[in-house]
Amino acid sequence: MGGRTQAHPVPGPVRSTLLVVEGLWTWYKRNWRSSVISTVLEPALFLIALGLGFGSQVEAGPATLGLPYVQYLAPALLAATLTQTAMLESTYPVLSGFKWQRVYWAMISTPVGAAQVLSGQLAWLALRLLVSALAFVAVAAALGALTSPMILLAVLFAVLTGMAVCAPVMAYAASLESEGQQFTVLFRFIMMPMMMFSGTFFPVEQLPALVRPLIWVSPLWHGTELCRGVTIGSLGPLAALGHLAYLTALFALGAHLARRAFVRRLEV
Template sequence: MTRTSEVDTMSRSTGRALGTVRAALIVVEGLWTWYKRNWRATVVSSVVQPVLFLLALGFGLGSQVEPGEATGGLRYVVYLAPALLVATSVQIAAFESTYPVLSAFKWQQTYLAIAASPISPAQILAGQLSWIAIRLVTSGAAYLVVAAALGTLTGPGVLLTLVVAVLTGMSFAAPVVAYAATLESEGQQFNALFRFVVMPMTLFAGAFFPVEQLPAWLRPLAWVTPIWHGTEVGRDAAFGTLAWLPALGHVTFLVAVTGAGVWYAVRSFRRRLAL
């Protein structure tokens, strides 16, 4: 009998629920068991795709962009590198928060099986969100290794950018997980999310060019997106130009959105997994 099975058996016999940390780690362990057999399917979207964007837009198109005020006097590829880390984090978070979550409720029904154990719906959610955060950290670290090899990073500040990227991804993941938990079928909802939220946010929220280049009426839409806040802080951290007061405002926004998403997700998981 494994250690996990022993703990579960003991919890059932005593009638006591598992602690939140232990329960979340068990959920993460289950997700890792699946992932280590299927990780190859995610390599392209998690690492290869952002690197290709960096090569094509940074070294390709970016070679035609002269360093100037818009890029902070830096080469375009250097200007782009930290922003791609943030944007990719949101894209990975969007995928991990949609189909896998709905599948665990409807098709594979793994959440239902876990909820029959001493693990509560809120603890299942904690494990799922922890797993998404782990995915963001590992994918982001792999991207930074390649970006460093290409000479596009300016210093150790990019490690703080990685932290910001993970927070930005989680600020998007938490509300989307909550939304996915309310669906009975994916229908066109997820397609609409990727086409009309994730993609426009990636393109127009400051990752590829300053938001100030947008028409004035469009800028407020960019200002309320996680990518804009994450990109602003992430770039400043990477370039060593971080101003603490604006950074605090950006981080507060991201934390607040994450917290609201977690609150909504707890309610959604409890309602969906009520046994």
């Protein structure tokens, strides 16, 4: 009896996920300054430059739903900011966890499994997006860019939009052995067109009719419609349900593919 040691109990899925989040938070609180520019300062500068600077030359009218341009832009830019952050945090940091820093391998050397590594990474990114969204809302409020307290509901919609982007991108990043030019292509030919043609800066109705079906595929368009619609009160229940269903389905599919990629790569 005296020479035997009792094994530590294996944590359940929820506990394992929280342990992964705790580990990522421990790293982040020592390195948060490296992300402040891209997640807080740049979106604020975009809102000031485009909403107040360029927006001062845009008259309120049908194209801006009768709102000053900064108020028209703010809720959509919230969704766009979180989409950009989600894609950035789902590419190099994820590949780094496998290849360079190899933190995922350290995690699975404990009783935490590959599926819980992924769920913890997703939960951590959702928290990051939520904090970034609240910081953006604070800046927008200080600039007088908000029209309604419903912007707080738009925050949740924007987080969902970001998660709908990050899950499939994580699945892609987890399948790569080297970044090569893949991430550059992802940002140039997927992220940039989404930013420009998802209704963030101008109504998609101003684009040719043949292009619009391509825009409807964009998760950012659905997020923009949700955030802008709920903020200014123009979002109908059926439209909201359709946008939410699309984003939720995209997240679920991406999370499923990411889980397969993480398990395949880590549990060999």
